[in-house]
Amino acid sequence: MHIKQEASERHVLTLTVDNEAGTLARIAGMFTSRGYNIDSLTVADIDEDRSTSRITIVTSGPPPVIDQIIAQCERLVPVHKVTDLTEAGPHVERELALVKVSGAGDKRVEAMRLADIYRARVIDATVSSFVFEITGGPAKIDTFVALMREVGLVEVGRTGVVGLMRGNEAS
Amino acid sequence: MREKSGADILIESLIAEGVEVVFGYPGGAVLPIYDTLFEHSKIRHVLVRHEAGAAHAAEGYARATGKPGVVLVTSGPGATNAVTGIADAFLDSIPMVVITGQVATNLIGSDAFQEADTVGITRHCSKHNYLVKDPADLNSVIAEAFDLATRGRPGPVVVDIPKNVQVAVTSEKTPARNRHKPADKADFGKITQAVELLSKAKAPILYTGGGIINSGPKASAALRELAELTGAPVTSTLMGLGAFPASDDKWLGMLGMHGTYEANMAMNQCDLMLCLGARFDDRVTGRLDAFSPHSTKIHVDIDRSSINKTVPVDLGIVADAGQAIQQMVDVWKSRKTKPQPLDEWWSRIKGWRAVECLNYPEHKTEIMPQLAVQRLHELTKDRNPIITTEVGQHQMWAAQHFHFDDPNRWLTSGGLGTMGYGMPAAIGAQMGMPDALVIDIAGEASIQMNIQEMGTATQYRLPVKIFILNNQWMGMVRQWQELTYEGRYSSSYSDSLPDFVALAESYGWKGICIEKPGDLDSGIQAMIDHDGPVMVDCRVTKEANCFPMIPSGAAHTEMILHSDEVSGTMDDEAKALV
Numbered sequence: 001m002h003i004k005q006e007a008s009e010r011h012v013l014t015l016t017v018d019n020e021a022g023t024l025a026r027i028a029g030m031f032t033s034r035g036y037n038i039d040s041l042t043v044a045d046i047d048e049d050r051s052t053s054r055i056t057i058v059t060s061g062p063p064p065v066i067d068q069i070i071a072q073c074e075r076l077v078p079v080h081k082v083t084d085l086t087e088a089g090p091h092v093e094r095e096l097a098l099v100k101v102s103g104a105g106d107k108r109v110e111a112m113r114l115a116d117i118y119r120a121r122v123i124d125a126t127v128s129s130f131v132f133e134i135t136g137g138p139a140k141i142d143t144f145v146a147l148m149r150e151v152g153l154v155e156v157g158r159t160g161v162v163g164l165m166r167g168n169e170a171s
Numbered sequence: 172m173r174e175k176s177g178a179d180i181l182i183e184s185l186i187a188e189g190v191e192v193v194f195g196y197p198g199g200a201v202l203p204i205y206d207t208l209f210e211h212s213k214i215r216h217v218l219v220r221h222e223a224g225a226a227h228a229a230e231g232y233a234r235a236t237g238k239p240g241v242v243l244v245t246s247g248p249g250a251t252n253a254v255t256g257i258a259d260a261f262l263d264s265i266p267m268v269v270i271t272g273q274v275a276t277n278l279i280g281s282d283a284f285q286e287a288d289t290v291g292i293t294r295h296c297s298k299h300n301y302l303v304k305d306p307a308d309l310n311s312v313i314a315e316a317f318d319l320a321t322r323g324r325p326g327p328v329v330v331d332i333p334k335n336v337q338v339a340v341t342s343e344k345t346p347a348r349n350r351h352k353p354a355d356k357a358d359f360g361k362i363t364q365a366v367e368l369l370s371k372a373k374a375p376i377l378y379t380g381g382g383i384i385n386s387g388p389k390a391s392a393a394l395r396e397l398a399e400l401t402g403a404p405v406t407s408t409l410m411g412l413g414a415f416p417a418s419d420d421k422w423l424g425m426l427g428m429h430g431t432y433e434a435n436m437a438m439n440q441c442d443l444m445l446c447l448g449a450r451f452d453d454r455v456t457g458r459l460d461a462f463s464p465h466s467t468k469i470h471v472d473i474d475r476s477s478i479n480k481t482v483p484v485d486l487g488i489v490a491d492a493g494q495a496i497q498q499m500v501d502v503w504k505s506r507k508t509k510p511q512p513l514d515e516w517w518s519r520i521k522g523w524r525a526v527e528c529l530n531y532p533e534h535k536t537e538i539m540p541q542l543a544v545q546r547l548h549e550l551t552k553d554r555n556p557i558i559t560t561e562v563g564q565h566q567m568w569a570a571q572h573f574h575f576d577d578p579n580r581w582l583t584s585g586g587l588g589t590m591g592y593g594m595p596a597a598i599g600a601q602m603g604m605p606d607a608l609v610i611d612i613a614g615e616a617s618i619q620m621n622i623q624e625m626g627t628a629t630q631y632r633l634p635v636k637i638f639i640l641n642n643q644w645m646g647m648v649r650q651w652q653e654l655t656y657e658g659r660y661s662s663s664y665s666d667s668l669p670d671f672v673a674l675a676e677s678y679g680w681k682g683i684c685i686e687k688p689g690d691l692d693s694g695i696q697a698m699i700d701h702d703g704p705v706m707v708d709c710r711v712t713k714e715a716n717c718f719p720m721i722p723s724g725a726a727h728t729e730m731i732l733h734s735d736e737v738s739g740t741m742d743d744e745a746k747a748l749v
Contacts, residue, residue, distance in 0.1 A: 018350070025291070033295045077299040
């Protein structure tokens with residue numbers, strides 16, 4: 001007997017939650033305990049009084065599993081609202097990455113040229129290294145990081161995706 | 172406002188919630204609470220012998236009375252011992268509030284004496300949990316905890332209170348929160364749709380579950396009316412037994428792995444399935460791709476996440492089962508709806524009933540366990556007893572052969588399948604219903620998992636009856652090993668059993684041993700007649716199997732009956748499903 005894998009699709013979910021101890025553990029742990037995937041997760045408080053946080057989770061699974069993930073999130077007491085951006089319609093997704101490259105000569109020049117093309121900003125420089133700051137969709141960052149690998153990538157830090165619906169409505 | 176300690180605020184909050192009984196066990200981190208409890212006569216504290224017993228007793232109390240069960244245990248081992256009962260209540264949707272002591276806030280995280288991360292451990296086996304860091308929060312936390320435990324889909328809520336928070340005083344009170352907005356009434360349009368589907372069905376079935384019991388006695392009454400109006404047959408999950416009277420001619424018996432042939436065949440062949448407060452558990456559905464292939468499915472559940480979780484349905488209705496049934500009854504009546512003629516459907520059901528799937532081979536010299544349950548039912552039914560069980564063959568035999576006409580009379584561990592549930596649950600039920608006849612139908616293996624609770628029954632003079640079907644095997648494990656592992660009985664023999672009669676007597680109970688079929692009735696009668704706790708060691712035939720049975724990974728139509736030849740092994744796919 002072998003374990004079977006099912007075809008899955010990527011979904012971006014946003015959750016409005018109470019900003020209190022244990023909320024993140026409750027959500028992340030629910031994903032683990034029920035066997036759901038977390039591709040990325042971002043969280044920060046968004047209210048003036050710091051009482052509410054917005055969590056963006058990128059997950060993947062077959063459509064019935066995505067539906068179940070949303071229902072299970074809604075079951076959690078500190079979760080007030082769950083929106084599936086992927087399902088809800090046009091939306092924007094952005095993430096930020098810090099990318100450190102090291103090198104000299106042509107490679108250093110090439111790194112700089114590529115950063116320019118990708119609209120990455122230099123936020124730290126030494127004679128042998130750069131730290132670039134880049135924002136964009138996950139695919140753009142994937143591509144930029146792949147290119148940097150060719151010219152002396154040292155390390156990468158990524159925030160994970162945050163997203164909002166397009167238009168004037170709140171998600 | 173006068174300053175009060177956290178412990179005072181807690182006890183006052185419990186009294187405000189109407190708590191009369193607390194099941195618990197003291198320890199270092201709850202001493203301030205126990206000290207406050209000492210001065211309050213409004214709350215009765217039941218001292219158990221092990222914290223697992225406290226949690227199951229609270230479950231039994233909740234299931235029998237419909238009120239939330241309350242548990243009070245200390246930090247560390249006190250809390251971890253209660254976890255099985257918390258997980259059990261979570262899977263079976265039993266309303267329960269568990270108060271756990273915790274080490275002082277300044278010691279949390281330091282690996283202090285009797286420290287355990289209780290909120291971490293119970294996070295995914297409770298409906299919600301709290302770590303209270305300020306006594307001012309206690310009032311609102313307890314209020315929200317009870318609201319969460321009892322409304323919507325009920326469940327256990329854990330409130331972890333550090334020792335310094337119990338001692339610290341405050342005159343402050345954080346405002347009440349209400350983050351809980353459970354479904355109540357169903358969408359009218361969907362109810363109308365459901366009624367239309369029901370009225371057009373030529374082969375409908377009502378598949379009912381524990382949600383109807385949780386909804387309260389009104390829901391059971393409404394279900395009876397809906398069955399009467401539609402003329403549809405009714406089956407139920409293990410958790411829902413009693414919501415519909417077993418004595419009604421529309422009752423098909425329990426469905427699922429050890430359900431009746433007629434219930435499972437009707438589920439398979441129906442054209443409309445109305446699922447009310449049940450959740451398509453794997454023990455009910457059997458092989459999913461063969462589950463009721465030709466039916467339109469309507470699912471009423473108070474928990475949105477139960478709908479389309481394992482079985483995709485045509486019409487999902489998020490509502491309290493009782494409310495939704497009543498709404499259907501009202502719509503059905505106001506529109507003067509007439510059901511389709513169901514004669515053909517009922518004649519097919521009659522054919523399945525004729526199989527007499529619950530028959531079992533007779534034995535002249537030994538007691539068949541099924542017979543023991545039947546006699547127990549026959550001799551006690553006038554008293555409308557509350558039956559609890561442990562987990563295993565005896566549980567299934569009880570579900571098959573003990574018949575319930577009312578809700579809240581059948582207390583069993585369905586979802587988690589916790590051996591050791593029955594005796595503490597019986598103790599909890601007896602605390603809540605002092606005049607009821609409470610019987611734990613047990614197995615000789617399960618009963619040993621919480622046997623220490625005999626002392627609790629003695630201390631509080633609770634006349635619970637423990638009826639052990641003693642076959643000297645972990646019967647269900649042995650049965651599976653016989654059917655799927657070619658009779659390799661790995662560690663399933665109940666060796667070194669105690670003398671149950673002597674054990675009973677040592678606790679001040681009455682002990683009765685029944686060995687022959689001829690002594691069965693008199694033994695049961697002696698048990699009922701004794702005004703105090705009784706343990707019956709009923710020696711039954713050793714290798715009886717529990718049939719009917721849907722083997723692992725099989726469809727409803729592939730039931731094994733007593734008369735069938737049984738093969739000795741199965742493939743890995745089926746073994747993995749279990």
